[in-house]
Amino acid sequence: MDCKEFHLWLENRDIYDLSEADRALRHSEQCDNCKILLGGDQQLDKRIREMFQYDKVPDTLLRNVNRRLESRARVRKRWGKYLALPVLFAVSLALFLILQPSENVIAIEALGRSVVLDHLDHGSPDTAFEKIVNIKQWSGERLNRPFVLKDLPEKGFTVVGGIICTINNCNFAHLLLTGKDGYASLFVAQEKDIHCKLTSGKMYSVHVEGKKVRLWKKDAMVYLLVA
């Protein structure tokens, strides 16, 4: 076996016959470079195995699973005896379908307007935004709900700082960003605290006062970017 074959073997061990391992090991005993690679690969493998160790299950999980199972039983018991249930369901579904879109659109627009006003009011470095080193940690402390910034609709933003703003009785993390078009604001809140329904993976946009707001949902958090 030569070095090239050894590298191929090392990177594809799982599909090679075991007899190849003998040949490979014999090569590595005579070749310093390959010996180092083998050692390094074993270390990496060990490290990966460690990283795959179980994480501790959050205390909330068992509680939530239990609650979910209990509530299911309760709902069943309460409604089970009503024969009219299917009819009731059909009617409420129809109402839901008729009312939902327009009402929801209004709610989304209203929320968009509120955050734009907040951004126009103090979305500039004149306001004392706190410095943020680690967003996850900062949001965990300030908003009681950590989030990370990913999936922004545009690239190239840098975080200047953040504060907590109360908008429509709901606490938002208000982050000031700089991008290629100047300052932008990103507002983040828990989905349950706002009164609109957003679909995961969908990007919404609202235009208010010449500003564009994009809204999306991720991990039960709602993000609004005013840029």
Next chain:
Amino acid sequence: MVFLRRVDKKRFKEVTFVYLDFLYNVALKYSGSTYDAEDLVQETMYTAYRKFYQLRDEEKCKSWLFAILRSHFFKEKRQFAKRPILDDGTGYLKYIPDKTVKGVVDSFEKKVTRENLHRVLAKLPEKHKEVLIFHYMEDMTYQEIAEYLEIPIGTVMSRLARGKQSLKKSLLRDTKSRQRRGKIIQLMG
């Protein structure tokens, strides 16, 4: 009727709750986020409870729960924008920066963190991710993985080889690029 359901629920908890640990950790590796993982396990347990009568052999409870979790994950994942798939995973050795024993060890001994792992795993194709999870997390043999996922053993081997390549390559590359970026907050992960 009510009585029956109660008995079921107790039995359900006895049989399934011991696997919450396992399910949560698989979910965490699948989704990369503790919130998503919790959601995924809750959905899984809820579905499992509804379908508990379908579980004929309690010995198979773990793989049965896993199958439910997996199908939930795939269902939800379809709603999200598609993640960029990494290239075909050929060759990671060239990403080992400094080819001395010390350099090799240093380059991932300390700096490769769980966050690197989650970030990297999130981008791997599911078929690679799941064999990696069973190989590294559950320490299963090729044969065991094949039975779990109901795929041929040869497929397990080739997916594992490919999966390991992508994983190692991305980890090495990810670690390296994070080192360069230093403390600047990078928004687009």
